[in-house]
Amino acid sequence: MYVTIPSENTRNRPVTPIVSAVAKNNETHLKVGSYLFFEGDPVDWLFQVKTGVLRLTRLLEDGRRQVIAFGYPGDIVGFPSGGYHHTDCDVLVDATLQPYRRTALESGDGDPELHRALLQAALREISAMQDHFMMLGRKSAVEKVASFLCVLADRVGDACGVDCKIDLPMRRGDIADFLGLTTETVSRTLTQLRKRGVIAVENIHTIIIRKPSALLELSLGSDD
Amino acid sequence: MYVTIPSENTRNRPVTPIVSAVAKNNETHLKVGSYLFFEGDPVDWLFQVKTGVLRLTRLLEDGRRQVIAFGYPGDIVGFPSGGYHHTDCDVLVDATLQPYRRTALESGDGDPELHRALLQAALREISAMQDHFMMLGRKSAVEKVASFLCVLADRVGDACGVDCKIDLPMRRGDIADFLGLTTETVSRTLTQLRKRGVIAVENIHTIIIRKPSALLELSLGSDD
DNA sequence: CGTGGTTTTGATAATAGTCAACACGAGTGG
DNA sequence: CCACTCGTGTTGACTATTATCAAAACCACG
Numbered sequence: 381m382y383v384t385i386p387s388e389n390t391r392n393r394p395v396t397p398i399v400s401a402v403a404k405n406n407e408t409h410l411k412v413g414s415y416l417f418f419e420g421d422p423v424d425w426l427f428q429v430k431t432g433v434l435r436l437t438r439l440l441e442d443g444r445r446q447v448i449a450f451g452y453p454g455d456i457v458g459f460p461s462g463g464y465h466h467t468d469c470d471v472l473v474d475a476t477l478q479p480y481r482r483t484a485l486e487s488g489d490g491d492p493e494l495h496r497a498l499l500q501a502a503l504r505e506i507s508a509m510q511d512h513f514m515m516l517g518r519k520s521a522v523e524k525v526a527s528f529l530c531v532l533a534d535r536v537g538d539a540c541g542v543d544c545k546i547d548l549p550m551r552r553g554d555i556a557d558f559l560g561l562t563t564e565t566v567s568r569t570l571t572q573l574r575k576r577g578v579i580a581v582e583n584i585h586t587i588i589i590r591k592p593s594a595l596l597e598l599s600l601g602s603d604d
Numbered sequence: 605m606y607v608t609i610p611s612e613n614t615r616n617r618p619v620t621p622i623v624s625a626v627a628k629n630n631e632t633h634l635k636v637g638s639y640l641f642f643e644g645d646p647v648d649w650l651f652q653v654k655t656g657v658l659r660l661t662r663l664l665e666d667g668r669r670q671v672i673a674f675g676y677p678g679d680i681v682g683f684p685s686g687g688y689h690h691t692d693c694d695v696l697v698d699a700t701l702q703p704y705r706r707t708a709l710e711s712g713d714g715d716p717e718l719h720r721a722l723l724q725a726a727l728r729e730i731s732a733m734q735d736h737f738m739m740l741g742r743k744s745a746v747e748k749v750a751s752f753l754c755v756l757a758d759r760v761g762d763a764c765g766v767d768c769k770i771d772l773p774m775r776r777g778d779i780a781d782f783l784g785l786t787t788e789t790v791s792r793t794l795t796q797l798r799k800r801g802v803i804a805v806e807n808i809h810t811i812i813i814r815k816p817s818a819l820l821e822l823s824l825g826s827d828d
Numbered sequence: 829c830g831t832g833g834t835t836t837t838g839a840t841a842a843t844a845g846t847c848a849a850c851a852c853g854a855g856t857g858g
Numbered sequence: 859c860c861a862c863t864c865g866t867g868t869t870g871a872c873t874a875t876t877a878t879c880a881a882a883a884c885c886a887c888g
Contacts, residue, residue: 438738442825446738461731486723488712499710502726507685509733514662514670516740517784521844552867560741565844567868584853584867601666745876776835786877791836808835808885829888836883843876851868858861 381452381535408477416457416469416477423460425479426498429453432475433549436467437557447558450550451475452535456501459485472549516560519601524559525569526599529579533589544589545582573598605674605759632701640681640693640701647684649703650722653677656699657773660691661781671782674774675699676759680725683709696773740784743825748783749793750823753803757813768813769806797822 407430410416416427416434434451448467451457457469460482480498488495515524529546537544548555556566570587573579578595580588589595631654634640640651640658658675672691675681681693684706704722712719739748753770761768772779777787785793794811797803802819804812813819 438734440738440742440825444738444742444825446741448734448737459727459730461727466731466734486720496710499723499726502723502730503683503685505730506683506726506733507690509730509737510662510672510690512737513672513733513740514664514668516737517670517781518664518668557741562845563867564846564869568844571868601664601668787835788837788878789876792876795836831888832886834883834885836881838881839879841876841878843874845875846873847871849868849870852866854863854865856861856863858859 381450381455381531406479408479410471410475410477412471412474414471416471417465418468419465421465422463423458423465423482425482426456426458426485427477427479429455429457430476430478432471432477433473434469434475435472435550435554436469438467445557446560447550447554450554450558456498456505459502459505472554521559521561521565521569522572522598523601524561525555525566525573526578526595528555528559529573529587529589530592530596530599533592533595537589540588543580544592546587546589548585548587605676605679605755630703632703634695634699634701636695636698638695640695641689642692643689645689646687647682647689647706649706650680650682650709651701651703653679653681654700654702656695656701657697658693658699659696659774659778660693662691669781670784671774671778674778674782680722680729683726683729696778745783745785745789745793746796746822747825748785749779749790749797750802750819752779752783753797753811753813754816754820754823757816757819761813764812767804768816770811770813772809772811 408427410432417423419438429451431453434455434457436448436451436457438446438448440446449455449457450472451469458465480494483489484491484494485498485502515527519527532546532548533544537546539545550558552566553563555561556563559566561569570579570581573595574581576594578589578591578598580590582588632651634656641647643662653675655677658679658681660672660675660681662670662672664670673679673681674696675693682689704718707713708715708718709722709726739751743751756770756772757768761770763769774782776790779785780787780790783790794803794805797819798805800818802813802815802822804814806812
C-alpha cells in the first residue's frame, strides 16, 4: 500500500481473492513480528494479503531505513527482480496470506487467468509507486501525513457515525520512514492536526477523522 | 532510469534489443521536444529506447512536478496501469524507439519470449523504483546529486583518460524535480562538488568526474 | 550585439531535523 | 495491587538544511 491522493472509490472494498478457485487450505498464517522474507532471499512465492498488515522495508548500510510499503488486505507482496527479494517483509498484525508460485507470475504455466491477474497487480504497483514518488519528493510534512491518513481512511477506515476511525498498527517511526520524515515530525504533525480539530487521537494506535474534507485539502497542499 | 547506488556492472552495456528478431524497420524516431504520450492516454504500445533520452514526468494540480525517470537506451517506457499512461513522456535528445504492442506484455499472444522479456522489465522497474524511494526519502542533497552522477557515469559516461565525462541533456530543473530538490540546490551542490575537485563542469551540459571514488563515497553518505 | 531563458550566486526565511527531557502505558515482579 | 522499568511517543529548545526570493552572470540564438 502506497500513499497517494485517494482517487478511485476503493473505500473498504471487499478483499477479492485474485482467483477465487484457489483452495482455502493453502493459506499461510503469520504472527506479529515474524518475517515473511528478507532482502536477498530467492523468491519462490508471491503473497496476497487476505487479513492482517505487513511491512516492507529497505535498509541503508548506515541504518537509515525506508518503509517501502505497508501490505494491507488485497495487496500483493513479493514481486521478484532477478529472482530475488529486494525488501525485507515482516508482520505488523497477525496475517493470513494466499501464496502463489513465482512461476504463476513469470511463466504462467497452467493458469493463464492467475498469470494475468498477477501481472496486472505488478503494473498497478508501478503506477502506485509513481504516485508515491510525488509524495516523497514534493510534499511537505503536513501534506504527507494528511495524505497517509486519507488513504488509510479510504482503504481500511471504519465509519463511526459521521466520523471515520483508523487503526494505525505501525509505530510512529514506521510512518516516518514511509513518508521520509522523522518520528518527531510525524508526532508534531499529528498534534497539530489534533489541535486544529481535523483529527482526534483516541489512543496511540487509533485516530478519528473529524473533518475529512479539511484533511483532504491539507493532503493536496491547500496552504492553511 | 532511476538513481540508485551503482551495483551491477552495467557500465556502458550495449543496448541489446529485447528480441533481436524484431525487424528494424518499425523503429520510431522522435525529435527533441516532442511528446511520446501523456498522462491519461490509453496505452497501445510500450517502447524500448534504442538511442536518445526521454523524460517521464507527473504533475500536481498546483504545478509541482516530479520527474519519474529518464529513459536511456535499454530502458522500457510506457507500462500501463488499468490500460492508461500515468505519466507524460517527452523527448530530451532525439530518440529511436522500438515499439512493442501492449498486448505483447499483457496477453503475450504470439511471442512468449517477448512477453517474458517485457514482464521481466516491469519487475526490474519495480525494484529500481524501490531503490529510488530510499533516495527521495532518506538522502541529503549532496548524496542525491552524487548518486545521480554516479549512476549516469556508470550507464552513459564516456571514459576520457582517467576521467569520465557525462552528458547531462536535461536542465537543472529536471534534475531537481527528479531528486526532490530545487534548481538552486542542484546548482549549489554541483558548485560545491566542483570546488572540492570531485567534478569539473566543462559546460552546462557536460560534467567530468575527477574523483570517482570520492563521488561514490559522497553518494553513500560518508559524511565529509 | 541584443534578447530571453537558464544557471549561478547571495541573502534570508522556513521547514524539518537533532538532541534532550519528560510523559505515557504495558508488562513485570515484589 | 502497586511501584518499576523499558520502549515508545510527545514536547521543547535549538540547529541545520534546504527553500525562497532576488539579482547578476551566462549562453544560445536570431
